[in-house]
Amino acid sequence: MNISLQALWQDTRDEGSVRQRLHQVLRQSIIRMVLAPGQALSEKEIAETFAVSRQPVREAFIRLSEAGLVEVRPQRGTYVVRISRQAVLEARFVREAVEVAVAREAAECGLAPRTLGELNELIERQRRCIEPQDHDRFFLLDEAFHRALALGTGHTTAWRVTEDVKAQLDRVRYLSIPESTPILKLTDQHQAIVDAIAARDPELAARAMGLHQQEILQSLPELMRRFPEMFETQQTPSLVTEASP
16 A cells, blocks of 8 residues: 555656646545545645646645545634544445446446446456465456446446545545455455346346445444544434423
């Protein structure tokens, strides 16, 4: 999981304008824990790191704030927010609803041979991450798999909506890969989804995707226990009792 801001910047060199690249790099650096929960962000330092003006940095901070990844505190600075359990659960709910529907439709209507081939190729590349335990590479291939399935069924907008809400969930997904969810298990789940789609079995495809999307529910409590500093403090409501007259 050793990756740097500069490496992420190089990875996005073909992704449009400086503004787009900068937002993508900062988003990925938060999701992949290059910038840690609670860490202060300096507009000046980031601008200097990437040799850009401070305006695109300021704009990136605004977009990241809207996504719930940073908090801009007036007169105090900008900070990476800690992971919100509630935001993770809500994003998982949305993602499961969308992707189960996508898997069911893919099995009902069928996928183009080219799309099925792409999905199987991504699974094979994921398997090559198992022995070296290449978690960073697997995370990117996992994202590519779900994107290819959504786009292969013609649901580009649905994928964009999912992307918009799942930033907090992605942070937990990234943590869970090396810490609590083996790559082999996730890869086998991907294979089960594709096999059900290829067999044109909508209910089996929906169940396989639902099981896959619920995996994070198993790992979240353990991650919160092991990395409490990365998560928001859970507030326990206090009981107010009235004194007896």
